[in-house]
Amino acid sequence: xxxxxxxxxxxxxxxxxQTTGEKPVLLTVGCGLVAGSRVATPGGWxxxxxxxxxxxxxxxxxxxQRITALVPEVVFTSEQLTPRPLWPLHVPKGTLENRQDLIVxxxxxILVESPDVRDAWGDPYxxxxxxxxxxxxxxxxxxxxxxxxxVLPVFAEDQMVFVNGGTLAxxxxxxxxxxxxRPRFGRAPNYKxxxxxxxxxxxxxxxxxxxxxxxxxxxxxx
Numbered sequence: 531x532x533x534x535x536x537x538x539x540x541x542x543x544x545x546x547x548q549t550t551g552e553k554p555v556l557l558t559v560g561c562g563l564v565a566g567s568r569v570a571t572p573g574g575w576x577x578x579x580x581x582x583x584x585x586x587x588x589x590x591x592x593x594x595q596r597i598t599a600l601v602p603e604v605v606f607t608s609e610q611l612t613p614r615p616l617w618p619l620h621v622p623k624g625t626l627e628n629r630q631d632l633i634v635x636x637x638x639x640i641l642v643e644s645p646d647v648r649d650a651w652g653d654p655y656x657x658x659x660x661x662x663x664x665x666x667x668x669x670x671x672x673x674x675x676x677x678x679x680x681v682l683p684v685f686a687e688d689q690m691v692f693v694n695g696g697t698l699a700x701x702x703x704x705x706x707x708x709x710x711x712r713p714r715f716g717r718a719p720n721y722k723x724x725x726x727x728x729x730x731x732x733x734x735x736x737x738x739x740x741x742x743x744x745x746x747x748x749x750x751x752x
Contacts, residue, residue: 560616560637562603562680563691563699567632569683570692578681587683590641590690590698599684599706605635606674617671618678619660621697625668627740629695633672635680636661639700639723641690644738649721656738657700657721662729688721697740 568575570588581587586594606612621632626640634640639657647656663669683691684706690698700721724732732738 560605560618560635561702561705562601562605562635562638562682563693564605564618564633564635564678564680567693568630568695575695578683579679581681581683587685587689588692589685589701590692592687592689595685595689597683598686601682601684601705603635603680603682605678605680607677608674612674614671615661617673619663620670620672621660621663621666622668625663625666627696628693632694632697633678634660634663634699639702639721640740641698641700641721642732642738642740644732644735646732646735646737655721656729656732657723658729658732659723659726661726662724662733665730665733690721 563569563578565577565579567578569578569581571581572586572594576585581597581600583597583600585597587597589595605618606616616636618633618635621628621634623629623631626632636659638660640660640663642656642658643654644656645654647654649655664671682705683701685701685703688703689701691701693699700723
């Protein structure tokens with residue numbers, strides 16, 4: 531199953547790039563919070579792999595929100611060939627307000643702030659795919675060795691969750707379909723991911739910053 535998904539992802543990337551010249555973002559492969567990442571909870575920072583359905587996690591827009599589903603995802607495995615576009619990225623401590631080194635799958639969304647963009651509500655926020663961060667000094671792709679897993683945390687609605695002391699990572703409610711949880715429909719999504727090349731153009735302006743955790747005691751717990 532993993533091999534099939536990755537092959538479909540590779541073919542979709544190639545086809546989209548050839549027809550439009552745009553580097554697209556796939557929202558179903560290469561996403562999630564890698565094992566070892568920590569999220570903010572009422573009790574402090576917790577490893578994502580130890581979360582349970584019903585636990586509360588701190589979000590950017592709605593405070594603490596209850597997890598409705600947790601979906602496992604394979605980032606890479608020694609049993610399957612992983613194409614380079616699906617290799618995760620290593621983000622050094624401090625690059626994205628993270629107080630620890632961070633590993634992110636290439637299509638995991640990261641929220642940033644810039645005066646050059648506006649979201650649906652007119653706020654200066656943009657959602658970038660982690661793959662765009664490859665142009666940032668110090669950020670590097672991780673060549674697959676052994677196995678690496680991730681978790682897709684699901685909430686009732688799309689949310690941004692605080693990871694590793696400050697990075698804001700996108701959690702999409704439709705991930706729950708893989709766990710039999712139907713997302714809420716009937717309104718526009720909270721965030722729209724920029725294509726990779728548009729995200730990199732924004733980063734190259736030098737007018738981009740990340741948003742940190744607003745709760746001092748949670749930051750200290752990282």
